[in-house]
Amino acid sequence: MALEATEKSPLGKAIKRKEDPRLIRGQGRYLDDIVLPRMLYMALVRSPYAHARIKSIRLDEARRVPGVKAIITGEDLAAANLAWMPTLAGDKQMVLAAGKVLFQYQEVAAVVAETRAAAEDGAQCVEVDYEPLQVVVDPFFALSSEAPVLREDREQKDNHIWHWAVGDQGAADEALAKSPVRVKEKIRMPRVHPAPIEPCGCVADYQKSTGKLTWYVTSQAPHAHRTVLSLVSGLPEHLIHVISPDVGGGFGNKVPVYPGYVCAVVLSLQLGRPVKWVESRSENIATTNFARDYHMTAEIGATEEGIVTALKVSTVADHGAFDAAADPTRFPAGLFSIVTGSYRFPQAFAEVDGVYTNKAPGGVAYRCSFRVTEASFLIERTMQSLALKLGLDPVELRRRNFIRPEEFPYNSPLGWTYDSGQYEKTLQKAMSLIDYDGLRAEQAQRRERGELVGIGVSTFTEIVGAGPSNTFDILGIKMFDSCEIRIHPTGKAIARLGTRHQGQGHETTFAQLIAHELGLSAADILVEEGDTDTAPYGLGTYASRSTPTAGGAAALAARRIRQKAQKIAAHLLEISPDDTEWDGIHFHAKGLESRQVSMVDVALAAYTNLPEGMEPGLEATFYYDPPNLTFPNGAYIAVVSIDRGTGQVKVERFVAVDDCGTVINPMVVEGQVHGGLTEGFGIAFMQEIAFDEDGNCLAPNFMEYLVPTAVETPNWETGRTETPSPHHPIGAKGVGESPNVGSPAAFVNAVVDALSPHGVTNVEIPMFPWKIWEILSQHHLAR
Amino acid sequence: MEKVESRAEVPVTLTINGETRTALAESRTLLAYFIRENLELTGTHVGCDTTSCGACTVLVDGVPVKSCTMLAVQADGHVVETVEGLDKDGVLHPLQQAFWDNHGLQCGFCTPGMLMTSLALLRKNPNVTEDVVRHAISGNLCRCTGYVNIVKSVIEAGQKMALEEV
Numbered sequence: 048m049a050l051e052a053t054e055k056s057p058l059g060k061a062i063k064r065k066e067d068p069r070l071i072r073g074q075g076r077y078l079d080d081i082v083l084p085r086m087l088y089m090a091l092v093r094s095p096y097a098h099a100r101i102k103s104i105r106l107d108e109a110r111r112v113p114g115v116k117a118i119i120t121g122e123d124l125a126a127a128n129l130a131w132m133p134t135l136a137g138d139k140q141m142v143l144a145a146g147k148v149l150f151q152y153q154e155v156a157a158v159v160a161e162t163r164a165a166a167e168d169g170a171q172c173v174e175v176d177y178e179p180l181q182v183v184v185d186p187f188f189a190l191s192s193e194a195p196v197l198r199e200d201r202e203q204k205d206n207h208i209w210h211w212a213v214g215d216q217g218a219a220d221e222a223l224a225k226s227p228v229r230v231k232e233k234i235r236m237p238r239v240h241p242a243p244i245e246p247c248g249c250v251a252d253y254q255k256s257t258g259k260l261t262w263y264v265t266s267q268a269p270h271a272h273r274t275v276l277s278l279v280s281g282l283p284e285h286l287i288h289v290i291s292p293d294v295g296g297g298f299g300n301k302v303p304v305y306p307g308y309v310c311a312v313v314l315s316l317q318l319g320r321p322v323k324w325v326e327s328r329s330e331n332i333a334t335t336n337f338a339r340d341y342h343m344t345a346e347i348g349a350t351e352e353g354i355v356t357a358l359k360v361s362t363v364a365d366h367g368a369f370d371a372a373a374d375p376t377r378f379p380a381g382l383f384s385i386v387t388g389s390y391r392f393p394q395a396f397a398e399v400d401g402v403y404t405n406k407a408p409g410g411v412a413y414r415c416s417f418r419v420t421e422a423s424f425l426i427e428r429t430m431q432s433l434a435l436k437l438g439l440d441p442v443e444l445r446r447r448n449f450i451r452p453e454e455f456p457y458n459s460p461l462g463w464t465y466d467s468g469q470y471e472k473t474l475q476k477a478m479s480l481i482d483y484d485g486l487r488a489e490q491a492q493r494r495e496r497g498e499l500v501g502i503g504v505s506t507f508t509e510i511v512g513a514g515p516s517n518t519f520d521i522l523g524i525k526m527f528d529s530c531e532i533r534i535h536p537t538g539k540a541i542a543r544l545g546t547r548h549q550g551q552g553h554e555t556t557f558a559q560l561i562a563h564e565l566g567l568s569a570a571d572i573l574v575e576e577g578d579t580d581t582a583p584y585g586l587g588t589y590a591s592r593s594t595p596t597a598g599g600a601a602a603l604a605a606r607r608i609r610q611k612a613q614k615i616a617a618h619l620l621e622i623s624p625d626d627t628e629w630d631g632i633h634f635h636a637k638g639l640e641s642r643q644v645s646m647v648d649v650a651l652a653a654y655t656n657l658p659e660g661m662e663p664g665l666e667a668t669f670y671y672d673p674p675n676l677t678f679p680n681g682a683y684i685a686v687v688s689i690d691r692g693t694g695q696v697k698v699e700r701f702v703a704v705d706d707c708g709t710v711i712n713p714m715v716v717e718g719q720v721h722g723g724l725t726e727g728f729g730i731a732f733m734q735e736i737a738f739d740e741d742g743n744c745l746a747p748n749f750m751e752y753l754v755p756t757a758v759e760t761p762n763w764e765t766g767r768t769e770t771p772s773p774h775h776p777i778g779a780k781g782v783g784e785s786p787n788v789g790s791p792a793a794f795v796n797a798v799v800d801a802l803s804p805h806g807v808t809n810v811e812i813p814m815f816p817w818k819i820w821e822i823l824s825q826h827h828l829a830r
Numbered sequence: 831m832e833k834v835e836s837r838a839e840v841p842v843t844l845t846i847n848g849e850t851r852t853a854l855a856e857s858r859t860l861l862a863y864f865i866r867e868n869l870e871l872t873g874t875h876v877g878c879d880t881t882s883c884g885a886c887t888v889l890v891d892g893v894p895v896k897s898c899t900m901l902a903v904q905a906d907g908h909v910v911e912t913v914e915g916l917d918k919d920g921v922l923h924p925l926q927q928a929f930w931d932n933h934g935l936q937c938g939f940c941t942p943g944m945l946m947t948s949l950a951l952l953r954k955n956p957n958v959t960e961d962v963v964r965h966a967i968s969g970n971l972c973r974c975t976g977y978v979n980i981v982k983s984v985i986e987a988g989q990k991m992a993l994e995e996v
């Protein structure tokens with residue numbers, strides 16, 4: 048049940064962030080700011096080839112470099128049984144190349160030295176002899192019988208990883224066959240990389256005397272990392288202390304465990320000294336886990352009136368050399384089955400085939416719940432094609448097919464139970480914010496003047512907050528999350544959660560949430576995350592799960608405290624607990640509001656003046672196993688114009704109306720939306736990790752991998768509707784990723800809308816100006 | 831092939847945030863690492879290796895410079911300003927205050943560079959438009975905020991600085 052914010056409650060208020068005073072002074076403590084006594088630096092030797100056998104590695108010259116302390120190769124790791132590590136997807140990945148390399152820039156050796164520069168010098172002097180092998184770049188070729196088998200370590204002798212299917216194929220086929228209207232679209236979501244501005248890194252500090260490893264690491268999931276490291280290294284888990292300091296952005300990039308981390312740990316264990324490894328930007332983009340690389344085909348059936356009857360999707364998923372997706376174990380294609388979106392499809396079927404190629408491993412959930420961006424892009428793009436085919440306004444088509452408010456909880460044909468939504472209302476709000484009808488009229492006029500103007504709509508549904516333990520685990524660990532709250536005698540409190548923010552503002556928003564539950568001031572609650580020795584176990588921050596999971600835990604931990612507090616309050620008021628009432632700020636005697644005590648009074652009494660026999664203290668821990676996922680949604684409308692001379696697309700306006708349920712801090716929510724839209728804009732227009740036929744990565748740095756700057760980024764306009772989640776303790780749904788999930792389709796739909804009068808029905812992303820210009824030329828529209 | 835070059839250390843003296851400091855550095859040391867590691871001012875960040883992100887931006891003689899693309903020895907004898915020099919006696923600079931007030935940062939990793947680039951801009955002319963700000967910070971990448979609130983923060987800080995000048 049959603050709780051109303053009382054006047055004094057900080058819930059729903061745009062409170063300024065508590066983390067900012069240190070960050071704006073340059074006093075954040077990020078990974079590379081950590082310096083320990085006797086610390087060594089590590090650098091990695093990487094393969095220039097995408098597929099090659101390693102004939103020999105010569106280390107003598109590297110060993111002679113002044114300052115170099117040690118060098119390890121795959122052979123050394125094999126001797127220690129550490130050559131391979133498990134990925135979160137249940138595959139395994141080479142730590143350092145074992146016999147051969149499978150992607151360009153793969154890790155081959157690790158050099159550790161007294162200084163950062165000496166480590167780099169040493170790495171440059173390692174000489175590796177390679178015998179190049181046939182490279183497989185195209186995932187469809189990888190599936191053919193002519194392709195060489197890339198993963199010789201597997202029993203299965205082909206490049207197929209897994210097949211995953213959901214829905215009733217027969218029924219979907221039949222419904223499609225019977226449908227008078229059908230559209231089929233090939234839709235590709237290219238390989239991209241989250242590229243947070245802070246790259247990944249770690250400092251491994253093993254003390255031989257205590258046997259304890261302190262591991263500072265850029266981690267979105269410190270507890271999961273502790274468990275994985277314990278499993279890989281054999282170190283007892285209680286002697287591993289993971290600290291994820293301030294994180295400079297994550298977006299999914301900092302969920303996996305990377306080979307460099309394991310090498311730094313191994314070298315620290317070996318040398319008994321702290322070892323720091325910080326990757327360069329090029330290493331970050333070229334080797335840490337990518338996202339997307341989904342090659343999809345979708346078919347929708349509908350009636351002449353535009354009522355959808357069936358959806359059928361088949362997808363080839365390029366995972367690179369190792370399946371290093373960070374998906375929950377039972378979901379190799381993540382939550383891709385949200386692909387029926389916001390619409391009432393009676394029948395649906397989706398299948399995905401995972402494939403190995405000679406590219407860097409992945410894929411991660413890049414600012415989206417697992418594979419939800421792919422699903423949302425597919426359905427929102429294909430609905431556009433259907434609207435075109437039927438000659439219907441895309442808004443009208445959506446209205447005819449929306450799941451209606453009274454149909455929630457709604458069981459989708461692919462197995463989800465949507466919690467709540469008011470799709471029509473949300474869309475209506477976006478339309479009035481942007482003046483949709485006025486825009487269409489204006490578009491008609493501008494078209495007459497020869498302008499290429501388009502309006503694109505996306506009305507998406509997300510699925511976040513993984514997740515309920517009956518379905519969701521990562522390597523067996525259930526995907527609950529946790530919160531521990533301790534209230535000190537003076538009424539100030541500390542709260543620790545199993546999540547790890549990377550800019551989302553948890554230090555502020557979780558303080559607001561807990562303050563709301565306890566009648567305290569948010570200023571008096573310190574929120575800490577990222578230290579596994581102090582925080583309760585949790586699965587971390589990604590896939591918009593923090594508020595749905597740890598936020599639920601925080602609310603329920605606070606309510607557990609309130610239960611005890613009520614007894615103490617009764618004792619102070621000298622009445623029975625049953626006669627005591629909580630009004631959001633105070634406990635008071637029922638029907639007698641003047642006799643009241645605050646949580647601060649109760650806190651002091653919990654340590655000084657307890658009812659007879661009661662255990663002292665005022666604290667609680669709650670492990671929250673959510674009963675269901677949450678389903679944030681939104682309606683986005685983009686307006687674009689296309690320059691006929693250059694193919695440049697200008698986003699003239701963009702309105703995003705999000706419904707993420709109860710809002711804890713509207714300023715933070717809006718900031719999340721701005722950021723997510725910008726990444727969606729980047730994905731639509733410029734971000735792509737492409738490869739040549741030899742497997743060379745063509746965008747391994749910020750010169751070639753283009754991310755939006757302030758100049759081209761549109762000025763976002765936002766709004767919201769608030770449909771609380773019926774099952775979340777405060778009704779919140781999560782928001783960090785909706786804008787990245789929902790926006791790419793809005794941009795493409797707008798460009799297609801601009802060009803559709805000239806026969807264009809599909810445009811591939813990223814929509815680089817040259818690509819658009821080619822389309823313009825083909826259709827004699829270029830100037 | 832000559833792979834390992836001389837690593838002779840040379841003294842570098844510069845004025846940083848008003849203080850004159852000398853430290854030894856290899857002649858190949860980048861200014862960004864000299865500031866971070868030799869002078870222990872870790873507010874200046876490193877986010878790329880192609881002079882693209884601007885997280886390392888500092889002012890050298892008042893001009894914004896990507897300190898990952900300048901050698902420490904080149905800054906010898908010059909005046910350097912970093913994010914740590916912005917607040918005076920605990921009082922936030924108008925730019926810092928505006929970033930805080932307007933939610934101009936999220937993870938904060940790009941923020942020191944953003945602040946320093948904006949500082950150089952507003953010192954020249956505090957009355958700026960959205961377009962001017964967007965172009966001025968186009969060499970500073972932010973992956974979190976979508977820039978809208980950064981632009982708002984810079985404009986607001988400029989207005990405050992203009993008032994202070996009067």
Ligand code: FES
Pocket residue numbers: 875876877878879880881882883884885886887896897898899
């Ligand atoms: S670190 Fe200097 S521009 Fe990126």
Ligand code: FES
Pocket residue numbers: 244295296550934935936937938939940941971972973974975
């Ligand atoms: S605030 Fe994170 S990169 Fe700008």
